[in-house]
Amino acid sequence: MTPAATPATPPQISTHTPNAPLLAPYQAVRAASLALAAPLSPEDMMVQSCTEASPVKWHLAHTSWFFETFVLSEFLPAYKPFHPDFHWLFNSYYNALGEMPEKKLRASFSRPPLNEILAYRTHVDAAISRLLSAAPEYPANAEAARRIRLGLEHEQQHQELIATDIKHALFTNPLHPAYLAPSVNPPSETIAPPVEWIEFPAGLAKIGFDTAAAPDDSFAFDNEAPRHTVYLSAFALASRPVTCAEYLAFMDDNGYTRPELWLSEGWTAMREQQWQAPLYWQRTPVTHSGWRIYTLHGWQPLDDLSETPVCHLSFFEADAFARWAARDTPGARLPTEFEWEHAAASANPEAGTSNLLESAALHPTPASSVAGLQQIFGDVWEWTSYGYTGYPGYRPLPGALGEYNGKFMSSQVILRGGSCVTPATHIRATYRNFFPPATRWQFSGLRLAKDVSK
Numbered sequence: 001m002t003p004a005a006t007p008a009t010p011p012q013i014s015t016h017t018p019n020a021p022l023l024a025p026y027q028a029v030r031a032a033s034l035a036l037a038a039p040l041s042p043e044d045m046m047v048q049s050c051t052e053a054s055p056v057k058w059h060l061a062h063t064s065w066f067f068e069t070f071v072l073s074e075f076l077p078a079y080k081p082f083h084p085d086f087h088w089l090f091n092s093y094y095n096a097l098g099e100m101p102e103k104k105l106r107a108s109f110s111r112p113p114l115n116e117i118l119a120y121r122t123h124v125d126a127a128i129s130r131l132l133s134a135a136p137e138y139p140a141n142a143e144a145a146r147r148i149r150l151g152l153e154h155e156q157q158h159q160e161l162i163a164t165d166i167k168h169a170l171f172t173n174p175l176h177p178a179y180l181a182p183s184v185n186p187p188s189e190t191i192a193p194p195v196e197w198i199e200f201p202a203g204l205a206k207i208g209f210d211t212a213a214a215p216d217d218s219f220a221f222d223n224e225a226p227r228h229t230v231y232l233s234a235f236a237l238a239s240r241p242v243t244c245a246e247y248l249a250f251m252d253d254n255g256y257t258r259p260e261l262w263l264s265e266g267w268t269a270m271r272e273q274q275w276q277a278p279l280y281w282q283r284t285p286v287t288h289s290g291w292r293i294y295t296l297h298g299w300q301p302l303d304d305l306s307e308t309p310v311c312h313l314s315f316f317e318a319d320a321f322a323r324w325a326a327r328d329t330p331g332a333r334l335p336t337e338f339e340w341e342h343a344a345a346s347a348n349p350e351a352g353t354s355n356l357l358e359s360a361a362l363h364p365t366p367a368s369s370v371a372g373l374q375q376i377f378g379d380v381w382e383w384t385s386y387g388y389t390g391y392p393g394y395r396p397l398p399g400a401l402g403e404y405n406g407k408f409m410s411s412q413v414i415l416r417g418g419s420c421v422t423p424a425t426h427i428r429a430t431y432r433n434f435f436p437p438a439t440r441w442q443f444s445g446l447r448l449a450k451d452v453s454k
Ligand SMILES: [Fe+2]
Pocket: 062, 092, 154, 158
């Protein structure tokens, strides 16, 4: 890995004091992964139902591998790896560390058995505990603390993947079992408020994570920095994401058969994959709307979810919807990622009120009637119009960890804001998620922006 030629700020995860109390956050994050897996059988945890997904069992092992590889093997003296083959078996994509099994083979990992994976987690947890408990300064190396923090954020990313991957896995099962039993609460009768357009004047905006000014206990990935200045033309952002009812209007207006609404690559993907609705929508004669939607709580009538933000859209579908919306809202389009971040930073929403993983809804919920920007964090990842690339002056982390984010900076599109299965401590205004534009298995939706002539 090449260090920055003239690094004004070291290109790294934000600084973290060596004595920071990491053990409690470590234990909490590790326990949260097991809690997500608790409703599942060992057989559930073997399924890999699409190319994007991995078995839950693999997620539980790979997140432990991350700590073993990047923390314990380097920073805990006399650390003994749990198993001589795990260093390559559970490597995901770090080519600098050597060969690894093809991703599509993860469903073949009936061995090692689940009990051994759980023992692997316990082994790693005990070693991390030893490392963090070494008196008087733990860990001795600040870099180890930074790596542990990175490992926790990494595990939180995989927690979101556990939820989205098992949703796809159970949906693929002909019985369509629910991940959790449906809520005993009656469906919400909340009506999403009309869209309010929040205007932002033209001007310079600061974008990205400010590594130098951030508190010691803060964190950001390398791809969120350096902070830099951009010029934004005047724009307006919708106060809430697009709802299922609004998306159904696009479908009913032949949105999926009108070539003028689609990007060329999107038109091809839509026809090849026969998209006629968001992923997990299925026609049924027994609901008023004629549709039902598979959720982590099983099937629900669209009638009960029509006011919730639409999700499981590809970038192409989100973009086509925005073009269709421009018919009634001149200038309607997807926001740029800079517009989104500028608005989110000024909105300063309370994370505690957001529908993130900890709210346990496991599905987007309707916006409230509170004025101003809503649902910036949580509910659905919001597609932006920007491709994923490095900010000016971006440098990946040194070593094999440089493969974490930087090598994916081609042919992917930025999403912002987190979803209903993103852990609350994992999301922030500068966070940049990215997926290929045809991706649908994440909780991905959209919020409209529009030009403002001023
Ligand atoms: Fe990973």
